[in-house]
Amino acid sequence: MGDPPEFDEWVAARGRSLLRLAYVLTGNATDAEDVVQDALSRALPRWSRIATVEDPDAYLRRMVINAHTSSWRKFRRRESPVSEVLGTSVEAVLPDDALWQACRRLPEPLRTSVVLRYYEDLDYAAIAELTGVREGSVRSRVSRGIALLRTELGDEHE
Template structure:
């Protein structure tokens, strides 16, 4: 027997994007975020795969949220945090592929130096800086996504920026 849907339920069902369509539209954005968080294409792919494999069985609930993109971005951040907690002691640096990330407004040499300096930051500082400046999130949003207090996020960003400035030889001005 067919169930009768209310207008609100019908609108929600019609507005709910199919998981495959949503991934096709948002997958590259998630991969870029994960790449900036991890610094490695392989790790980024693993992090996104983990997040999406957890999102798929819950997609009917996630797609009904006001901002499913934000929810899945948080899943990517959480998957990355879980990954670096597991591998913190076994991490080995890898070279950054040529042309991996394009930043406008700075010379290529400066971009490479900045990226290498970011890779040397502790994972928690790098995550906070990426979410603050790459994803343009506020401190409260970052705190909620990473599960730490807002003061800790501010401290991580501040310490990370100070470390970058010291390594790149820039003044605090």
């Protein structure tokens, strides 16, 4: 095994996949960029250690998920949602896709599990490791999330 990649090289090669993951978790590009930037800014000082772990990609995905979780917890504590957004509406910025909109309405733990399972194509054990819950809980979250999506969307998205 050769030398671990430099941080800049790794980000150039894998940064887009982190951004895609963050986008699916957050629902918009601005929040996704903030989440990835937060995760990468935390990873940089520890890169010499992170680069030597068995799977740096999984480590950084976990950091992105943690940064996302922290961001929505902060949002719930500090900001108050309003019924109408002045200027551009959120619906105008997001894709007009019924499945995507339904997925965004899932509770956070269910959405994270469904996204990691079907968008990132991770197995249940990997999701359990990334999210810090038992594999059985991941299976339950994915199952409940898919059931809610089927209920909301009906047969049109089978």
